[in-house]
Amino acid sequence: MTPVPPARPLLVVDDDRKLCGLIRDYLLPHGWQVDMRHNGPEGLEAVRGGKYEAVLLDVMMPGMDGFEVLRELRKSSTIPVLMLTAMGEEADRIVGLELGADDYLPKTFSSRELLARLRAVTRRSVVSEKGAAASTKDLVCGALIVNEESHVATLAGEALDLTALEFAILTSLLKAKGRVKTRESLLEEVSDRRFDVFDRSIDVHVSQLRRKLGDDAKQPRFIRTIRGVGYKLEDTTP
Known part of the structure; x- marks a missing residue:
């Protein structure tokens, strides 16, 4: 008999209790164990005290909103964060991405889309708790x-504090x-x-990555913008 894998722990931080319940009921048979918190401070405390694979974080909450929670969270954690935006507004998306969110999802999401996004952000962050052996290359x-x-990413011997998505892009x-x-x-x-032509998420993440690399978009040492196309990492290896 094939053993059943343990449930994957997820924290949902949203003051909409009904939506939290719907998310929990949908994800449970798909192998997720969902904990819920309904305000920012309790959400922060739960993340810091638990071992979650990801956080589903609402933007609009009374008192401490999702942006404030994310700002505090990113001071000490690189846990994958999927932001929930009420209307999918681009401004909310960009602010969240700049603060270190891995992805965003409008509250009009389908259940299948939620599951796919969760699998994507957690797949990028899977790292052995024991630490993997050093690569030969x-x-x-x-x-x-x-x-x-x-x-691990280092620049001149100093470790870079990258989110899972920033690490994947780099x-x-x-x-x-x-x-x-x-x-x-x-x-x-x-x-x-x-890809959506109106989706600026990659540009925002690259901008954050440049900042952490100490790179200048106008005179790049590493990441060069190819106008109208994409990005290129300059080959500076001797």
């Missing part, structure tokens, strides 16, 4: 070194070093969803 670009197995660009990656291919590769 790091991805290198000058002083920038990325090890996929240990999920890894993808490193593997294509010296070649252009279109926005479409980057988004499909790291997010497992189709």
Whole structure:
């Protein structure tokens, strides 16, 4: 008899109790154990005290909203965060992405889309708790070194604090070093969803990645924008 895998722990932070219940009921048979918190402070406390694979975080909550929760959370955690926006407004998406959200989902989402997005953001962040053995071949670009197995990125010997999606984008660009990656291919590769011409999520994540690399978009050391196409990681390896 094939053993049943343990349920995957998920935290939903939303003041809409009915929606939380619907999410829990849908995800339970798909292998998720859903905990719920209905305000920002309790959500933060739960994340810090638990071992969740991901957080589903509402933007609009009274008192401490989702953006404030995410801002505080990113000071100490890189746990995958999927933001819920009431109307799917682009402004909310961009703010959330700039604060370190991995993805966003409008509250008009379908159950299948929710499941697909959760699987995508958690798949990017899967790392062995015991730590993977060092790879025999790091991805290198000058002083920038990325090890996929240990999920560690360093610049001039200093560890970079990257979200799972930022790490995935950087890894993808490193593997294509010296070649252009279109926005479409980057988004499909790291997010497992189709590209929307109005979707600026990749641009926002690249902007955040540049900031952490200390890179200048006008005079890039690493990530160069290819206007109208996508991005290219400059090959600075001697």
